[in-house]
Amino acid sequence: MKHLFSTAIASLIALTAFAQKNDGTTKSLVNAEKEFAKSIAKNGDKESYIEYSSANTLVFRPNPVNAKTFYSAQEKGDNEVSWTPNLAKVSRSGDLGFTTGPYELGSSEKKYGQYLTIWKSENGKWKLAVDLGTTSNKPLAKVTPQFVEPKDHVAPKFMNEREIKAGREIILTTEKTLNTLLKTHGIAAFGGFLTDNARLLFPGNEAIEGKGKIVSFYNGMISKINLKTTGVDKAIGSDLAYTYGVATVDYKADLRESFNYVFVYEKAADSSWNLIVQAFVPAER
Incomplete structure (x- = not known):
């Protein structure tokens, strides 16, 4: 049983790493965003934000605060939130990108807004760098998704x-x-x-x-x-x-x-x- 449990944990870690895998494309960033949304729907925001954040991630709640510090102090959070990116772009070097789009919060009395998330690459995985959301009425305008791939790829080099x-x-x-x-x-x-x-x-x-x-x-x-x-x-x-x-x-x-x-x-x-x-x-x- 102990062996099976260890194997299951190892598999879960591997799946999480794959879900966040960065290959330098906007597609990989959008996939990471979608997996992040699935994680919150399943596990709640506390566990998911801690998993997807780096040591320096900032979340605006509403003032900027370190994500791991903020969520470590929270009770297990709400999972009644959903969002859909409709604009995303990644740098030519594949180390920085952003996603933005509408979100919905709650089930019976829904609240609406727009979010912006900036992502950075860390050890080959996409990690949150900055996350914030603005409130709005229910969006009425239909927005055609724009997932902009880099025009070319510039291999990251060491910079002092x-x-x-x-x-x-x-x-x-x-x-x-x-x-x-x-x-x-x-x-x-x-x-x-x-x-x-x-x-x-x-x-x-x-x-x-x-x-x-x-x-x-x-x-x-x-x-x-x-x-x-x-x-x-x-x-x-x-x-x-x-x-x-x-x-x-x-x-x-x-x-x-x-x-x-x-x-x-x-x-x-x-x-x-x-x-x-x-x-x-x-x-x-």
């Missing part, structure tokens, strides 16, 4: 701390420039930093798709945004990166609110860095 820091500084400088322009040119400055097919996740709203619609949304309700960046990471392949921090939002209705934010950047053909996903969640103070 100086090179890693220099790469991150490029992203920090980009966001600092964005913040300066938001102060001097107003909310319309976002337009110069958004990809044409960018996505915005903002509480109380369905996912807003496309540069034009996002700028229109900002112009319609927000007068000022000030960004304070607290973290950054970048793919070795130098084509995807993300930042997170705190945004102070001044609405046109003479109201100020603080949000935690996560921005995903991608590198354009002209080597500029542009926003492909923006996600905001209310900050607790």
